[in-house]
Amino acid sequence: MAIGEILLSAFLQVLFEKLASLGLDYAQKKGRQPFSGINIDLLNKWKKMLVTINVVLDDAEDKQLSGKGQVKLWLDDVRDLAYDMEDLLDDFAIEATQAKSEAKSSTSKSLVKWKFCFFSQYNSSVSNPSPRLLMSKAEVQKIDDRLEEIITRKAHLSLTENVVDRFDNTNKRLPSTSLPKSRFLGRxxxxxxxxxxxxxxxxxxxxxxxxxxxxxxxxxxxxxxxxxxxxxxxxxxxxxxxxxxxxxxxxxxxxxxxxxxxxxxxxxxxxxxxxxxxxxxxxxxxxxxxxxxxxxxxxxxxxxxxxxxxxxxxxxxxxxxxxxxxxxxxxxxxxxxxxxLEELSLENCVSLLAFHALGTTNFERHPDLEIIGKEIAVKCKGSPLAAKVLGGLLRDKGNPDEWEAILNNKMWDLPMRENDEVLRVLKLSYVHLPSYLKRCFVYCAVFPKDYEIERDELVLFWIVEGFLDGQKGKENILKLGRTHFDELVSKSFLQQSSVDTSKFSMHDLLNDLAKSIAGGTCFNFGENQLASNEDDASLEKVRYASFTSLWSVTSKSMRVYHRMKVLRSLMLLHDRYSWDDKFHISNKVLHDLLTELKYLRVFSLCHCSIVEVPNCIGDLKHLRYLNFSYTDIERLPESIVVLCRLQALILRGCQKLSMLPQGITKLVSLQFLDIRNTGSLKEMPQALVI
CATH class of the missing domain: 3.40.50.300 (P-loop containing nucleotide triphosphate hydrolases)
Incomplete structure (x- = not known):
């Protein structure tokens, strides 16, 4: 049962805001056409079409959950178009940034201060004379044609409009929650x-x-x-x-x-x-x-x-x-x-559900919720994981009507295979996640099972992928991301490692759920696997990918990634048990890979024995996150200074790194610089020194 399209409403909200921002930029130019192939009328047209799609998403998602094949295909196409449209709008934003930088550098030599958020004591000043990129009218027209076609197909699917505009509800935050303590019952x-x-x-x-x-x-x-x-x-x-x-x-x-x-x-x-x-x-x-x-x-x-x-x-x-x-x-x-281990008794399920929902193992202080709570506990079928996740879902819901809504949700009536009742509970809990958490959770599908990650590392991925866009302004974005992370932990979608308390992971079943939601947008591969699907056409739609290696990354193992022309995130992960060792990748393999991935936003290559970073890294204009932690690199190429979108540069544990590029102050978007444990870094560019 595919449910990946349930996160589309949050995705469309991001597009809606980017269109609004681009329209404002156009208006400020007082009628001049700022970008090739686009004008204010087209922006307004696209905005209206997105609204038209958005108001039928509720019904479309319900129908595809019930097995309506044509609706599922339509939602797949909406998802792919949304990704491609965002890439195009980001191209426009990059062009605008470069144009402003050029204009500024030509009229003033003043320096603008910027901050590092938490990784370094240094501040810097910037100027960015990077060249402007003109967008092709053909690309704009292609997006317009696809939007038209999707709107036409929508009319034949008999989809019912939602009376409530999702854009008005997407970013309403639930009350903050504290992280739940572990509770062990029934064993x-x-x-x-x-x-x-x-x-x-x-x-x-x-x-x-x-x-x-x-x-x-x-x-x-x-x-x-x-x-x-x-x-x-x-x-x-x-x-x-x-x-x-x-x-x-x-x-x-x-x-x-x-x-x-x-x-x-x-x-x-x-x-x-x-x-x-x-x-x-x-x-x-x-x-x-x-x-x-x-x-x-x-x-x-x-x-x-x-x-x-x-x-x-x-x-x-x-x-x-x-x-x-x-x-x-x-x-x-x-x-x-x-x-x-047999299923938990109903009594223990009730206690575990109550603990994660109410912070106590009974309903003595909440008698109005007791009958409903016991009926919901029956749905857990004796699974502690189901009780924890459902309890997390109910954690911010104190009204009996909200508990009734969960109990009477139509998902309980959908046909399921034997032994899939726990998965039903997890899907239901995902559907009821606040929209601002859905993309954050699904992104975790990029990691292999049992992979453990630090909180701030994952939060940075969310930030640079734009999942927190539209929520900025009210609070520090890093603090906001940490709050999102804590909410997912409080709802048991993420769990703290019992071996290393600084790290977190997902239960295998939740990893399976995230991958089922991500569908063809996510790809995991390892050196112990065979790339039997190299010729699979669906690879061309993959957006998030990882490769896990123990010893080396070869051109053969990377061949499948060359097909992923619109890939956004690529993580070359070292085997999680071998942090003291380093795996190998040649400069040629790395160069050939990066030259194929022009839309890459996130690139992570940690615990690798590379000593040189290819100059082509500077061609990745969409790059926002670059991680070479615990590698043997001795320097970074000056080409990285043209990456006007780069927000995070992670160089932790690079013991052989002696200095940073002199032009690093030209990275106008850089917010996070991690230079911890870089023992050979003797000096910083002058503009970074306070």
Whole structure:
């Protein structure tokens, strides 16, 4: 059930505001045509057409949720047009910025101060004599023709207009919420039994290693239980060595072995083969009592499993492996002692729902909500994740009528496959997210499962992608983004890492939801996958993409990204367990990739061994976010100083970086400069020094 188009109303609001801004700019020029191929009449026409589309979105989304294929195709085309129109309007904005800069530099030599927000103590002054770009009339006409065609098709879909204009409601904020504390209910019996097994003195005399499997459906709380056990002080004091590994879909023995070894020894083992790593792991575990958690295992290959655990036989008696899985076949091949997690009781579901909605585990202080709350808890089908997310949805709703509206929502009546009830709850919660949060949440689909990210890193992505545009002015934009982030955490759409509290991730099912919403606009790929879809025409519509690498990025692995001509975000991510190592990409591979992606707004390349940044980076006029953290770069090319839209330049941990470009003050939009932990940076351009 695709629901990606539900975020279109928030997207159209951004376009509406950009059209208004462009129209104002036109008016200020007193009738002169500021951009090639466009005039005030065309701007007004486009604005009216967007309003015409906007007022039928409610009905269109309802119809496509019910399986109306033609409506779904129409909404897909509206989405693609909205992206292309925004790219075109951004081209106009870039042209305007460059024209103003040229005019200013020709009439005055004065310097304008600008601020860094939180990463640096330096201020700067700017001038930006970058060349103007003239827009093609053909591009404007193409957008106009597509808008006309979409309006014509709309008339044949019998869509009903919404009586309330969404533009009037898009940015109404809900009351601020505090982050909820974790609450663990209904697993006391299983927790006590496994805790006794982990820490008890009685041992099986016939075996050194014991394997415990926590098994159950998605969202039932397997990982949460494993985390409580792993972090329990009695458990940590009982084992000499511990390691936690998120396995997920790809069961890579080399990767898992390397991660466990690093957790035990703290040393990097880059480039070593599996045999060498397993010998080292065996030596590290020799006569040591250890605990390893393998979270979210799907592998059904017995041979791969036995190969993985072979070094563990060297451990001391009492060593344990905990496996969490949805797949009962995994339990069979591991020979594990199984602890199945069944659905929560209704009583516990009610308590968990109440805790996340009201901050208390009962309805004693809210008797008017008790009956409705219990009926909603029934819909959770015993899933703790569903109870948490629904509770987060109700967190800002104190009126019984609002709770009734959730209980009676038509989504409960839509047909679902068996075992998909939790996904229904998550979809319902997404539909009821405030519109200003929807694009922020869906953007997280660009990250692979189990990927952990810092709050401010994600907030910067939202800022530079324009998701907070239209909400500025009332408060600092970074503070606003952090508030959005905290709201998603309070609603359980994001969760704090139990291993590194400075980082956050999404539950696998919520990651699946975000990807289903993003649809063909999002693409994830890794070096362990095969690019079987290189010739897929849908790649040409991808806007957000990531590539996860452990060792190197090759031209072959990047070939699929060359097809993504309208790509906005590209993140080359290092394997999340190998931060001490660096992966490799040649300058040629990087150059060839960047020359294909002219609409790129976000480019992130961290923990890579590159020493040089290609000059072609300066050709990416739409670029707003550039991250080379923890790379070996020694300098940045002067070509970056023409990037008039660049808002964030992240150079954290670039130990070999000796200086910044002298022309960096020409980056008129730069707000965030991160130069933490750059030990070789001896001097700053004069204009940056206070």
């Amino acid at each position: 006391e019996k299983e927790e006590a039994e496994i805790l006794e097994l982990l820490t008890g003195e009685a041992e099986n005399g016939d075996t050194t290693l014991s394997i415990v499997s926590i098994v159950g459906m998605g969202g039932v709380g397997k990982t949460a239980l494993a985390q409580r056990l792993y972090n329990d002080a009695r458990v940590s004091s009982c084992f000499e060595r511990r390691a936690w590994i998120c396995v997920s879909d790809v069961f890579d023995i080399l990767d898992i072995t390397k991660t466990i070894l690093r957790s035990f020894t703290g040393f990097s083992n880059e480039g070593e083969d599996l045999n060498t790593l397993q010998v080292k792991l065996k030596e590290s575990l020799s006569s040591k009592k250890f605990l390893v958690v393998l979270d979210d295992v799907w592998n059904e290959n017995y041979g791969e499993w036995t190969t993985l655990i072979k070094p563990f036989e060297a451990g001391a008696k009492g060593s344990k492996i905990i496996v969490t899985t949805r797949n009962r076949t995994v339990v069979s091949i591991t020979g594990a002692l199984s602890y199945p």
